[in-house]
Structure formats: C-alpha cells, structure tokens
Amino acid sequence: MGKFEYYLIGINVLGFILYLINMWLYNHMEKGNVDSLLTIISLLGGSAGTLLAILLFDRKSVKENMMSRVFVLCVFVIQLVLFLMYKGHHAEVLNFEIWKVFTEHKYVLIYLGIINLVTFVAFAIDKMNAIGHRSRIRIVTLLGLSFIGGSLGGLLAMYLLHHKTTKDYFTVGIPLIILMQLVVLLYVLNIG
Structure with a gap:
C-alpha cells in the first residue's frame, strides 16, 4: 500500500x-x-x-439528519468512482459522450423515463396530500426515488409544483444527487 x-x-x-x-x-x-x-x-x-x-x-433517518445523509452518500459514491479511476479501472481514452449510453442501451433510457415519471408522480401525490392534510410520503422515499435515477423528475416536480423548495435536503440534495449520477454515468461510459 x-x-x-x-x-x-x-x-x-x-x-x-x-x-x-x-x-x-x-x-x-x-x-x-x-x-x-x-x-x-x-x-x-x-x-x-x-x-x-x-x-x-x-x-434512523429524521428531518434533522437527512441533509447530512444525502451529502455523505453522494460524496461517497463520487469518491468511490474517483478512487476506481485513480486505481486505473477505466478505458485507455476517456469518453464523455453521455448520449452514447442511451443510444446503445435503450433500456437505460426507458428505465430513466419510468423512474423519473414515478418520482414526479410521488412528489405530486405528496404535494396533494400536504394540501389535504393527509398522510404524507416519507422524505426518505422521495429522496430514494431520486437517488435511483428519478432525480430529474424530482427536481422538475419540486419547482413546477412548488413542493419541498424550502428544504435543503431537497434543494441542495437533489442537485447533488444529479451530480453524483452524472459522475457514475461518465464512469460507466469509461469502464475499460
């Protein structure tokens, strides 16, 4: 070592x-x-x-510790990718053509479309439940859907529906999740 x-x-x-x-x-x-x-x-x-x-x-995840958990998890994934790159686990020539993944692997695009739609709908249901003072969708569920690929749907829902826009674990967390997902996508594109 x-x-x-x-x-x-x-x-x-x-x-x-x-x-x-x-x-x-x-x-x-x-x-x-x-x-x-x-x-x-x-x-x-x-x-x-x-x-x-x-x-x-x-x-135990609660509102008070949610931002730190999102931050640590995203930073961990980004650091893991950087460590793998440092150790030489990548292609000889780095490729930054992200759309190549979607054109060569249509199922990735289909998955992302479905998970983003599901995430958008989950945010919309949570917003409607908040207005009607009914049972809400857990924060960890909304962030989890964003984390597994639905981050753009979550971000879109936040600002189109004006929902969760005052909570840092969403306003900072979801863009951080998007950054992490881009880093992972670039790494997958460059596995040697």
Missing part, C-alpha cells in the same frame, strides 16, 4: 470516530456538535468511514 491508501484509511477512521462523537454530542448537549468538521473530513476522503458509522450506529 502506498501513502495515498494509508491516508484514506486514516481519514476514514477519523470520519468514523468524528461521526460517533457528533452523535454523542447531539444526544447529550444542546448546541455541541462537529457537523462542519465532519463535512470537511467527508470531502477530504472520509465519507466511507462516516457512512459506515451511520449504517452501524445511527440508521
């Missing part, structure tokens, strides 16, 4: 420990937390450790 791999191990151990400290601070103090430091550690490569701590010790 080289210096970079040791760095990644260290920064992820730090991300894991900092998340546990942050969780303890939220449970025992009114204003004590290390969210900003945890965000920086995740951006510096510690997203896998942070995500592992979430999966092992803090699986």
Whole structure:
C-alpha cells in the first residue's frame, strides 16, 4: 500500500470516530456538535468511514439528519468512482459522450423515463396530500426515488409544483444527487 491508501484509511477512521462523537454530542448537549468538521473530513476522503458509522450506529433517518445523509452518500459514491479511476479501472481514452449510453442501451433510457415519471408522480401525490392534510410520503422515499435515477423528475416536480423548495435536503440534495449520477454515468461510459 502506498501513502495515498494509508491516508484514506486514516481519514476514514477519523470520519468514523468524528461521526460517533457528533452523535454523542447531539444526544447529550444542546448546541455541541462537529457537523462542519465532519463535512470537511467527508470531502477530504472520509465519507466511507462516516457512512459506515451511520449504517452501524445511527440508521434512523429524521428531518434533522437527512441533509447530512444525502451529502455523505453522494460524496461517497463520487469518491468511490474517483478512487476506481485513480486505481486505473477505466478505458485507455476517456469518453464523455453521455448520449452514447442511451443510444446503445435503450433500456437505460426507458428505465430513466419510468423512474423519473414515478418520482414526479410521488412528489405530486405528496404535494396533494400536504394540501389535504393527509398522510404524507416519507422524505426518505422521495429522496430514494431520486437517488435511483428519478432525480430529474424530482427536481422538475419540486419547482413546477412548488413542493419541498424550502428544504435543503431537497434543494441542495437533489442537485447533488444529479451530480453524483452524472459522475457514475461518465464512469460507466469509461469502464475499460
């Protein structure tokens, strides 16, 4: 292993420990937390450790922690793709023709059309339920539909229906999910 791999191990151990400290601070103090430091550690490569701590010790998703979860998960996927690229798991010549995936694999385009329609409809149903004071669709469901490919439908629904436009886990989260999906799509296009 080289210096970079040791760095990644260290920064992820730090991300894991900092998340546990942050969780303890939220449970025992009114204003004590290390969210900003945890965000920086995740951006510096510690997203896998942070995500592992979430999966092992803090699986309950609530409104207060939703933005950090969307952020960590998207950053983790982007960092995983970058790590695979760094390790040489890509084509000799990089290709940025995204539409090539859709022309060569029509089922991808069909899937994206269906999941975006489903996501748009889910946002619309949630909006109608909010107006009628009825049972709502869970935030994690709406974000999950966006994450598995329905992000454009979610973004379109947000702004056409004026729904969830004041919630940062949607206004920042969905564009971050779109960025992550573009990175993954570019990587899939360039697998060697």
